[in-house]
Amino acid sequence: MSKSATTRPLQTAVLGVTGYAGAELARLLVRHPRLVGTPPVFIGRIDEVDRLRGGIPLSEIHPELADSRGTGDLRLHSFTWEHLAEHNVDTLFLATPHESSRELAPEALKRGMRVIDLSGAWRLNSVQNRAVYKFDDEASPLAATTQSEAVYGMPELHRAQIRNARLIANPGCYATSIILAVKPLVNTGIVDLSAGIIADAKSGVSGAGKTPTAKTHFMHAADNLSAYGVFSHRHTGELLEQIGLTSDQITFTPHLLPIPRGILSTLYLRFHISQSRNSILTLYREFFAASPLVRIYESTLPQIQHVARTNYADIGFEISAHGKRAIIVSCLDNLLKGAAGQAVQNLNLLNGWGEAEGLE
């Protein structure tokens, strides 16, 4: 890494600080022990050029960040490549819509930056799976080259590749909660895939984004629960590619919970032959032995309150009386381990720092 050759401290930048994931990134990076003295360059929505010209205090957008470790002095700027160049940004976080990330990442790489993209723009290898995003660059050689460089940024699965990546596709929030819970079991071959895996997932409202819509109106979201994206949610492709399944082998249904943040996924699968509680516990523990941000529950089940506002993914499970069926409960904070926290985890790996630095 060129980084390690110099003594210049890392200069990060965050595009899209005005959104929920961007705000969490701001919070994490400002307090990151390795970035003390070199706060990130904060950029707003790329379409907000006028409002942000000359910069506005970050605390106008996020009052809760005011005066805390000097964040009150930090400013939010409009996007230009020149602004990033002036500040010698070497690592760029994209907390932008997937269409924007699809456009911005190749240019950033060309300009020598490393990119951690929080959108779905670069997560999927298969053209077929990617179709759901309707990118208009599918025939472009630049897009194809860039895509081939992208590393799926789930440290628990791809730690080595991430360390050397130039473009990291930070995983989807639902996908993270499901892949972490299912992959260790499927990997060993004990899961009967012909019966299909069921992933019944529930997410807080921050997952639906900051733009006010009928769906995110308090009157609709409160005192309610609704399923959506049935058989069609965008994160499905990540499940197929990362776990290694055909589309018939997993059924994923997201639901909108009346809470601000947190995901709980309930996973149902069958084993070829009976498994004991202990064998499954051992299997999880071995799989995550080197993973500081995954907590395996010995005898209880995680709840959303256990992970909200933390960077952990928590996993617990029950085995049926005859050992042939498992119910796994997987929880995380959709804005942290499901987005900004995992992005910082990837930043740590990129720079050879402790994987959980600034995250506990």
Added chain:
Amino acid sequence: MSKSATTRPLQTAVLGVTGYAGAELARLLVRHPRLVGTPPVFIGRIDEVDRLRGGIPLSEIHPELADSRGTGDLRLHSFTWEHLAEHNVDTLFLATPHESSRELAPEALKRGMRVIDLSGAWRLNSVQNRAVYKFDDEASPLAATTQSEAVYGMPELHRAQIRNARLIANPGCYATSIILAVKPLVNTGIVDLSAGIIADAKSGVSGAGKTPTAKTHFMHAADNLSAYGVFSHRHTGELLEQIGLTSDQITFTPHLLPIPRGILSTLYLRFHISQSRNSILTLYREFFAASPLVRIYESTLPQIQHVARTNYADIGFEISAHGKRAIIVSCLDNLLKGAAGQAVQNLNLLNGWGEAEGLE
């Protein structure tokens, strides 16, 4: 009343059924015992001409109304005067923005309809108080004539006038909760107005309307409380005119509660001379002796859960040890007694029916 001369059943219409108050009106009117067999004509937002052309099932907008007492067959139409005329509408409810109500009411009166307007368009007699609405008709003779006809539709205060009104200005939700609690005391002259009355009011999110905004986004409204409209809320004029106060004699602060519906107003006032709990209780009971929709609490305080989804206004109070100060708690459902329920109460009075018919 021409109505009483004929045997033709009453034909009502509701403009603005797509909003929260309009939906509650639809629900109340469909089940109103006096309107069985002649359901209201339902009209959407006046700007939604295309979407509603030819009518759509009401249950598409309000699924919870489907199949219930035949509401599933009711249709929602776009607005034209001709449509109302074809159906011989004689009573028109306006659940429309105040600008629209200000335009529509005079025309409806001209066409011989009686109008119950749920907006703030016609509530205020004083030009000065009305300035907050910025109507562009202040110099118009038609507006002035219409305004002079308008009756403030609070049955507990203006029962007799309402019975003979052509245009009823249905009160604001906050104003209803405050006026009902304060008027009986101020009326008697026992309140020391020089010390000022404080009205600290808290409302659920439905009071902020159905349009998705940053304020009504679940992420802002949930787990939060905020004051707004400090020294400037539109309902202040109603307080001044109906209670009979100068602007210096009452301070009104609304707050946004993280709940769907309900208002609780906490009122603070001082007496010239000491009052006993019993004297105040008697005073309230006498004032509301003929009012079936106001409940006076003998020894406890009302809470929002006591009134949510009911048409009641509940009032309780405490007197300080020396009898010189009172704290009054006044609760109602902002969409019912604070809007649609009070509108139906006015409809009942207009037609000589029992004041609480269809409301208990």
Added chain:
Amino acid sequence: MSKSATTRPLQTAVLGVTGYAGAELARLLVRHPRLVGTPPVFIGRIDEVDRLRGGIPLSEIHPELADSRGTGDLRLHSFTWEHLAEHNVDTLFLATPHESSRELAPEALKRGMRVIDLSGAWRLNSVQNRAVYKFDDEASPLAATTQSEAVYGMPELHRAQIRNARLIANPGCYATSIILAVKPLVNTGIVDLSAGIIADAKSGVSGAGKTPTAKTHFMHAADNLSAYGVFSHRHTGELLEQIGLTSDQITFTPHLLPIPRGILSTLYLRFHISQSRNSILTLYREFFAASPLVRIYESTLPQIQHVARTNYADIGFEISAHGKRAIIVSCLDNLLKGAAGQAVQNLNLLNGWGEAEGLE
């Protein structure tokens, strides 16, 4: 039915009015058009003898019932058989814990009353399934006789038997939402049971009862979601017996939602051969053709807000691209169609009234 032979109006009684389901029963019965003039006899918790001696106003326990259709005058009494006899109670609702219902029902039958029991005491035919309740009467001939008389009170499945029953075991709330959604499909033989049915169910907090516990504390329930009773919930036996499944053929996981009321069950199943959306829609519509309280969604999915505070069960579904998998969403209000509403539906059948009277 002896009832129809006389002209004496029906006299009902409710035991356990202090709980949530009991309160909903009170509300429904007080407004039931067939019971006007003969309000139910209201009895509190059977252990509350002292507090209720001589009766207390019902509105002390349920302030929201005060003054509404005279409910304010209704009184809540302590339990004695004599009190029921004096009032000539002929139909007794038990909104009591299952241990109490197991004791009280045989005695009530002996005294000539008909019983609608809302607890789990009499729902299960199989001794093995019943073991979860740990009744200490398993060897008792009286219990066995009574059990053999009990009819599972789901009108959509057992309408004819319910009409002639003396003891109705009102179904569990989760069980109702799952059975109504799954039974019509399993019945036809199209479901591949070897793959197993998954029932991922989520319920509001009222399902956990009125007793304050760590689980129902606002601080635990709010901003949270938790799974519980994994592989062990009491309602499982109802699923097995009523749908006709072995315990390996269905996996049921309840979750606690941070909302007051409502259940949403997401059901996953596989078909032997591909099914079209239309064939499944037809199948549901035919199954529920005579059922006024089940609403089948043509093209969307129900949400909890569609059913909260109603007596309906709403069912919607999606079929996978190849027609081999279905996801069904089933919603109801756990206190109404899942408890008190279904109990009144059973009362209606018992008396030959319209099945949905007093419920729309």
Added chain:
Amino acid sequence: MSKSATTRPLQTAVLGVTGYAGAELARLLVRHPRLVGTPPVFIGRIDEVDRLRGGIPLSEIHPELADSRGTGDLRLHSFTWEHLAEHNVDTLFLATPHESSRELAPEALKRGMRVIDLSGAWRLNSVQNRAVYKFDDEASPLAATTQSEAVYGMPELHRAQIRNARLIANPGCYATSIILAVKPLVNTGIVDLSAGIIADAKSGVSGAGKTPTAKTHFMHAADNLSAYGVFSHRHTGELLEQIGLTSDQITFTPHLLPIPRGILSTLYLRFHISQSRNSILTLYREFFAASPLVRIYESTLPQIQHVARTNYADIGFEISAHGKRAIIVSCLDNLLKGAAGQAVQNLNLLNGWGEAEGLE
């Protein structure tokens, strides 16, 4: 301070870690930069001797603390003076009921510890104000001596005294939010006290404690708002003593909000002569110039979301058109600046550390 004379690191202990404030204290102290390497001794409820014998992992009570900075290894012990002595505890936090604190504090002082008490046991100087707590030691010389030593632990008012205190009475949560907002204005003599100050305060449910009660049941607290303790709340004495008011000069009404945490107090007062926005802003800024944990808003009002999970008190205000009336909005997190955060702020002062260390 004897502390500064030695190089031994500070050894703290927390009694009552099982409650909400105790848990927040645990979280703050474990991460406090000055306590790295010497985690606090954690003690449970003083009546939980058996359950905690030998100690249990802290994460059993607070799963969210597990594995975070080693907290997973920390243990929770039962209370004995010997246990504290063995660990050379020099600073004892009491997160205990006021009766317990009243008993324990004198003994702890005798044993040479400094005490920071989070209960109401030692906050009130006046016997009359203290009557509300019904201590049975009012005639005891030891209680009187101890009381005379107690310093009201609000750093913004009593910074110098706190630095040298042996017993700190950490302020009440409501009292903190009100005193900080009102004291700076009353101090200058501009407030017309004859008109009375109104403090309408609203708190999240954590303020009601961890014991499950009818009041803290989700079904009561959610979708509700209720006033309580009208004219009688225990924190009133703190307002009188710290602001310097007679009981007739302030009216304080607390309300229970349907949110987990946070207090918003809306304060109403009148000035003798007109004040400008700027003069009030200057006055606040000067008063809090040396106070890092109070944030004064220049032109907007604070909301609960701005302070939840922070250690700040936020203050904003509006002045009426004629400058004679002010509405002040004061927000804080009841468990942090209103309890545990302020306790750590006091710890910092006691030890000559930066007042906000470990709190930003």
